[in-house]
Amino acid sequence: MGRKLLLDKAHIEGIRYYDTYRANGGYAAAEKALKSMGPEAVVEEVKKSGLRGRGGAGFPTGLKWSFIAKPEGVPRYLVCNADESEPGTFKDRYLMEFIPHLLVEGLLISSFALGANSAYIYIRGEYAWIPDILEQAIAEAKNKGWLGKNILGTGYDLEIFVQRGAGAYICGEETALLESLEGKRGNPRIKPPFPAVKGLWGCPTVVNNVETIAAVVPIVNIGGDEYIKFGIGKSTGTKLISACGNINKPGVYEIEMNISVEEFIYSDEYCGGIKGGKRLKACIPGGSSVPVLPANLLLKTAKGETRMMTYESLNDGGFATGSMLGSGGFIVMDEDQCIVRNTLTFARFYHHESCGQCSPCREGTGWMKKVLHNIEYGKGKMSDIDLLWDIQRKIEGNTICPLGDAAAWPVAAAIRHFRDEFEWHVKHPDEALTRNFGLAHYADPLPAPAAAAV
């Protein structure tokens, strides 16, 4: 069994409530941070831990914290990004719903380290029942003296507020989130200035993902040196993976970043193999924005090495033959799935979610959707495949925020690895309406499901 740091107590009945959380070691890290460590020591410990942003970008958290500007007399803010909207990702929801105090404790420690006296949790509007859970946890914590004025007699004050969004993927981008929190459209800002200098209401602000903030609690508890022992190389600690698609056991799993992709998919501890005894066709390992990989490149790298569930290993081979760990939204597709159709749903998604600020993204995502729609519905031309490639190249890197890249990459990867399936749709328009292309050659090196079970 893999060791856990975040969900180790998730199974305890009543852990959602303060008394149970506290009785099981909760708020010990907050006490340690506030009473015996001090802000600088907490930042140092987080740096030492190698913790990287768990929302998808993987930027070192300690470094991000160290960038925060500290002008005299200007308030600083911590904003928790709970906008979780990347298709395939539903891990933060689990954490907030079942162990809300872990997030509250993490917010307390992180705000203290940053010198912020107000923290905001910006949660996607569709998670409409979760703010009540968070607000109850916040009220309990405040009632017990962990929030409010002069916390633990240290002179430190903190208030935490929950704010709901209203349905906009783009608000997961940190500057769009800040715009939204200020009551505006979620249009990303041009950087620099970065939020660390000019963020919420023009004040220095750090925006961190829910899981990142929660991870600060075990880091303070066990120390950065111990945290590094979970994982490999620069992929330190544990990661929440939300697994979905055609697997036997979809759900949220906490993994040590030292297991193989094959173990994650086929072991009964995690996904439990492909549903219905079918064969694995493809997988999008880190949320819809990262490149899709055919089974043969997913389980092994192009060099033939075992692919691991780490930032580095999933990225091995770059975008030519690799992908990304991203947000940990792990989408598995079996032999009956259609890559063209799946890519079409993502293109539609990005078109729907583009804020419309930059022309390449606003127009390009719409064109990709239309071209993919034609191919999927038997009206495609061979030249459409090159056209798609051309459009995605003209979006990538030409927009204010990474949504453009996120829209371009899935299309590029689908064509790169599954071009024959696109061509088959064009050549056999009638057949493509009634059946899917199937497994084809990419799964050839794959052992039969029984042999692959770990």
Place this chain on the structure above:
Amino acid sequence: MAVVQFSEEKLNKVKEIIARYPEGKQKSALIPVLHLAQEEFGGWLSAETMDYVAGILQITPIEVYEVATFYSMFNLKPVGKYLFEVCQTGPCMVSGSDQIIDYIKNKLGIGVGETTPDGMFTLKTVECLGACGYAPMMQLGKHFREHLTPAKVDEIIAECRAKAN
């Protein structure tokens, strides 16, 4: 049409929301207050409702319109008493959301974006709601309905009808 006016209780809630932000930053309350208004005034935001919110927050009506039109959870025209928001993005699609959407269309006799003649149900397709592991799914009011099957859809429809009677 009923007068657009929050109750005393809701006005207090608005005050409580505004108090979360620094002095003069009450515009930050816009999205939470629009949620309140949509719940309170029939499940959608009329121009009258938006103007009312602008007045409460002391901002211009256009500042409200531009936000209300940006976010997909705000309905700019009337919807049925029960709004089925069915996810159709990749992970739900590979788990059978196309069939669920077709089933609901046939069962209710409406297309996507339409409302049943009795004003009871509106069907809307939405993009990823963060329930990919429990697909197919839909949002119904405040909650998610997950692991949908035709039988489960029947139950939900019956449940809504029973509640409405």
